[in-house]
Amino acid sequence: MIRIIIADDHTLFRVGLKQMLHSFSGINVVREATNAAEALAAASSEEAELIIMDLTMPGASGTSLIEQTRKAQPDLPILVLSMHDEPGTVRRALQAGASGYITKGSSPDTLFTAVTRVGAGERYIDPSIAESLAFDTVAHGAGDPHQSLSQREWQVLRLIAQGVMLSQIAEQLHLSPKTVTTHKTHLMEKLGIGNNADLIRYAIEHRLFD
Template identity: 45%
Template structure:
């Protein structure tokens, strides 16, 4: 039996997933979490074979949460289930250590197959996304501008673009507001942003925020 932790801040999504898994004979949901803090708390209890993770939850989330999960001894494999189907976001997630990446518009069979493959020690990427990643040029000149940002800078860009203040970003990431301001200044310089409005427009256009 594959013991699953579902991490998603939307209750209706969690309930829908539980109904799907209830129809299987080899997958059971043993824990749920609606934010990054709860994910880390549930991990301390053990007994989890796979984490099904939404990358866009309140508080600790995304690449930062993935790295914190990996800091746990014997951390289970992470399968991302997300709305983001952009190749560059998937690449960052995979680079940070996830072993599977499925988008929420995938067919149920694709998700079930991914869970089983990840639980067995394999890797799984949404087929349509894998194709997009395969054919996407790796030439630096053709990469989107935000690819030059560090993971932390990109994370802060996304949070600021969602409307969070510097202090709110600092609280969400458990870092100082001075550190946030420093990263913000660097990313503004790298991206040649002259205002917060430009930053928000870019993030929305590039699909970095929902």
């Protein structure tokens, strides 16, 4: 029996997902979470063997909840179930510590395969997403400067591009303002960018928003 936590802030989707999971043999939903704090509390309870997580939850943005969950419970596999299928978004989720990634448009068979494989300690990506990732890597991977950014630099880049002030970024990421400034300096050096306007333009042109 695979014991599962569902972390998603949309009630109707969460209820439907729970019903579908309970229709599968050997799967039981033991906890539900509607925001980042509840997800972290559920993950820390050690009641489950797998957490199915939306990529965007109240109280956390982008991949930060994946990182926080991995830190709180390193042995708990994370399966992302998101509406986002952009290669960059998928890649960042996997880099942050997700063990699997499928979309909300995936079939029930894909969901079952993902849950059983990730729950068994394996890694799984929806085949259609894996194909997009492969083609994206071939087309852009070696040449795009943003591929060299660290996960923390990704977070700072995304927030700056959204117009968030450095002091607010420091508060959101639980970092000192000096550390955020250092990350900003490093990422701008890697991208060859000298100001915020060009940084925002770069993020838009390369579809780097979650």
